[in-house]
Amino acid sequence: MQKETDNWFASWFNTPYYHILYKDRDYEEAGNFMNQLTSYLQLPIGAKIMDLACGKGRHAKYLNKLGYEVTGVDLSPESIAYAKKFENDTLHFEVHDMCKPYPRQFDGVFNLFTSFGYFESEEDNLRTIKAIKSNLKENGRGVIDFLNVQKVKKHLNPKEKKTVGDITFSIERYLENDYIFKDIKFSDKGQDYFFTERVKALHLEDFKDYFDQAGVRLTDCFGNYSLAEFDEETSERLILIFGK
Structure with missing residues (x-):
């Protein structure tokens, strides 16, 4: 029995067992979160959104049904092959490394469900923030949905x-x-x-440091999928919204 450790996300996320283990994820909760988030960000119908580290595309598909033009990217070829079954004129999926800039800009770049902090190198966390910045339009917003490490x-x-x-x-x-x-x-x-x-045990202050180094501005910080105020002791999530 071999333990997978090096770039564990590249191997584990590309197995069917990852999706079997997490098949009971709450799709209704995910949909409600996307409703709350797009409403808060005042994204008009037809706005362009990137779902960064999209997995099999559950958030991307829901955002597309809301009327947005969505590009989902993920490192896992298996996940993207599955997601591509659902492509249409305004929904596309592609294998892509989140540490690198994508050759398009978006009104929103969403990194959801603790899809950050996996890397072997600390530098790659900062590279990812810089890549998100480069993929944002001038008034675009980045979103990182992370766990609340303290809790x-x-x-x-x-x-x-x-x-x-x-x-x-x-x-x-x-x-x-x-x-x-x-x-x-x-x-x-x-x-x-x-x-x-x-996953790197990143606190709010760690993200603020990344943002300062990347030259982006934190605008909002929420503690759950209903966008309640963040409390380090009690919040389930750490949801960060930022822009250029």
Whole structure:
């Protein structure tokens, strides 16, 4: 059984097991969040939005149904191959590295569901912010939807078993070297698997430092998908809105 650690997101996100483990994500909550967010940002119908690290495109598809022209990009070829089944004249998907600028500009660039802080190199976090900046129109807005590290640290569930269909996932969570780790072990069809998710334990002040270095301006900070005020002790999420 081999543990996948180097660029873990490139291997884990590209397996069908990632999507099996997280298949019970709340699609209604995701839709409500997109309604709240696009309304708050006053994005008119037809505005151009990038869904950065879009996975299989659940947010991108919903945004397109709201009337926006959406480009979803992700590092996982498997996820993009799946998402491409839903393309139309105003919805497109492409394999792309979020650390690098995309050759178009948008009214909004959305990085959702803790799709940040995965990288081996700290420099890549800053490169991603700079890439988002370059992909924004002059009055465009970037959005990063991250976990609230302070609350996660307080309520970390160290061990969990989750059965989905015929697969039982054994999950262990722990903090190490300023990262939040999730070890995921399971067996399927006689084969043992071991993957690790690793996310940098970034606080609001860390993001503010990135923004200063990248030359972008933080305009709003929310604590949940209803866009309530952020509270470091109690908020479920850390949702950051920024612009040039």
